[in-house]
Amino acid sequence: MTQSTANVWMHIGAGSFHRAHQAWYLHRLLQQGDERWHIALGNIRQDADALLNQLAAQNGEYTLETVTPKGERRYERITSIKKILPWDSQLSALIAQGSDATTKVIAFTVTEGGYYLDPDHQLDPRHPDIQADINGEARTLYGALTRILLARMAAEGEPVTLLNCDNLRHNGERFRHGFLTFLRLRGEEALLNWVTHQTRSPNTMVDRITPRPTTDIAPRVKQATGFDDAVPVMAEAFIQWVIEDDFIAGRPALEKVEVELVDSVLPWEEAKIRILNASHSCIAWAGTLLGQSFIHQSTRTPAIKQLAWDYVTEDVIPSLSPSPLDLPAYRDQVLDRFANPWIEDTNQRVAADGLSKIPGFITPTLVESWQRGEIPRATAVLPALFYLFLQRWHLGELPYRYQDGVMDEMSLHHLLAADNALAEFAADPALFGPLASHAQFAALLQQTVDRLQQWIAQPQLVSE
Known part of the structure; x- marks a missing residue:
């Protein structure tokens, strides 16, 4: 050359x-x-x-x-x-x-x-x-x-x-x-x-x-x-x-x-990571659990889009306000981008590396919501979806190979096979930092997983 x-x-x-x-x-x-x-x-x-x-x-x-x-x-x-x-x-x-x-x-x-x-x-x-x-x-x-x-x-x-x-x-x-x-x-x-x-x-x-x-x-x-x-x-x-x-x-x-x-990328960085990246993962995990293959397909499923919209609106925007960005407009722009049917981005690609994305993209909003005195019900949906996604992986029921750069497969299989798997998941400091010893968080996650299991069982969810 x-x-x-x-x-x-x-x-x-x-x-x-x-x-x-x-x-x-x-x-x-x-x-x-x-x-x-x-x-x-x-x-x-x-x-x-x-x-x-x-x-x-x-x-x-x-x-x-x-x-x-x-x-x-x-x-x-x-x-x-x-x-x-x-x-x-x-x-x-x-x-x-x-x-x-x-x-x-x-x-x-x-x-x-x-x-x-x-x-x-x-x-x-x-x-x-x-x-x-x-x-x-x-x-x-x-x-x-x-x-x-x-x-x-x-x-x-x-x-x-x-x-x-x-x-x-x-x-x-x-x-x-x-x-x-x-x-x-x-x-x-x-x-x-x-x-x-x-x-x-x-x-x-x-x-x-x-x-x-x-x-x-x-x-x-x-x-x-x-x-x-x-x-x-x-x-x-x-x-x-x-x-x-x-x-x-x-x-x-x-x-x-x-x-x-x-001088500082902080406002742009926080908005992008919490609104775009975390919502992207939410949609990929939820779409996979409903048997869907593509991000646009899952974003165009009203029930999934609502999960992402609620997460941003109820918990992220209060956490990031005040901001030099128009956060509601950014939220809507992001969801429009995800719905682009011509990209054909796969849930498999976006679902990857969840063990890094939970602590990096999602746990900060959980922590800050509690610090404000609010219960982060909408944000708890994301780790709950990931837990249910991991259970599918553990049982060999995912429709694709899950890739995660920091995953210790043997240890993760052992955790997911335990009788108290969700409690151990919630108590993992690598995922949830200070919330790992937070009884309220463990209870919220259990409630959210129970609710999502009923949600996933509804076949009408997948109609666009």
């Missing part, structure tokens, strides 16, 4: 979301004639090899298909990825690029579970992946960055921004705290000092619904553009990116492509 002397935005995480979001913004800068930045894309694990090889064969170019709720499709050839970093067990290409002086930003999308944080947002040193990386492996982002930044430090490299682009509350701060903790556990005192003074980790908020690519996208791309694309990606038309403007080594002129550069 063509090499360039431009500044490099190295991205770790070769999933669809990066290609539909961050790469799209940098592509727009190129379209404006600003060629000062390009992307080098790689992955920590071998599971993206086929994608990276196909991208390399297309010189990093691919087609992004976007679709509006009215079914209006648009096709763009994205050209911002100029270098593919092939995977090997030593992460040689990532290390070489990350230690190169032209690399000014190292960004990453590794999912919420990829940070291995406990309910208090501290790094969980007991996790086997973290233990392996403390002992020198590179299974996680922390282990990979340690190798990359050790090489950068040895090369007397310049400062670099470490940019978290995942749906994680206070994502820059929490990644940074986890990474510095990891370096202390590794005994990497020199690198710890270097990272502390030579890197920044601004918080960000990212938003664009991006389903897993399906086989019908490539034929549409070929028909619309004539390009026989092996790795197209599809997303909704809506997109948003809010970033705290704290880059230590320069950045692209992102404000020219409608990225919001702010």
Whole structure:
């Protein structure tokens, strides 16, 4: 592929979301004639090899298909990825690029579970992946960055921004705290000092619904553009990116492509995580329990939409008020986006990683509602749905394979098989933090599960 002397935005995480979001913004800068930045894309694990090889064969170019709720499709050839970093067990290409002086930003999308944080947002040193990386492996982002930044430090490299682009509350701060903790556990005192003074980790908020690519996208791309694309990606038309403007080594002129550069992302972040992300999971778990496959199908089921609407209206909006955002309008916009039938986003994709989403997206609203003196009945529906969803998984009755990056399958099966499974679930501090010892919460969850079991048994619910 063509090499360039431009500044490099190295991205770790070769999933669809990066290609539909961050790469799209940098592509727009190129379209404006600003060629000062390009992307080098790689992955920590071998599971993206086929994608990276196909991208390399297309010189990093691919087609992004976007679709509006009215079914209006648009096709763009994205050209911002100029270098593919092939995977090997030593992460040689990532290390070489990350230690190169032209690399000014190292960004990453590794999912919420990829940070291995406990309910208090501290790094969980007991996790086997973290233990392996403390002992020198590179299974996680922390282990990979340690190798990359050790090489950068040895090369007397310049400062670099470490940019978290995942749906994680206070994502820059929490990644940074986890990474510095990891370096202390590794005994990497020199690198710890270097990272502390030579890197920044601004918080960000990212938003664009991006389903897993399906086989019908490539034929549409070929028909619309004539390009026989092996790795197209599809997303909704809506997109948003809010970033705290704290880059230590320069950045692209992102404000020219409608990225919001702010002092604090907190209001946007909280609204997005609690209203969009949590409602998304609510709809996916409920839809799965009613035998549905797609998010739009479940959102268009009035009884499911009502669960999400009640959760936001009764508990989230009071928790986030006052806000610079119009929260009721944002709620309605989010539910309209979820109802887009052209996206065909699956309940399977959105239902994933619930063990990280409960503490990250949902428990804060439960806690704050009680702190206000309110009983969070509408919010309790979400962990109750997830519990019933997990019971289906435990019994082998889900219609698809459930994926969860932090799941210990044996321990979870053991918990769900217990006579007092719901009580043990409610008492799990990893999920519910201070509520794990809260008798009122356990009682509320029991009542909510009982009510939902009767709700699920009503066949008329699935009529749109």
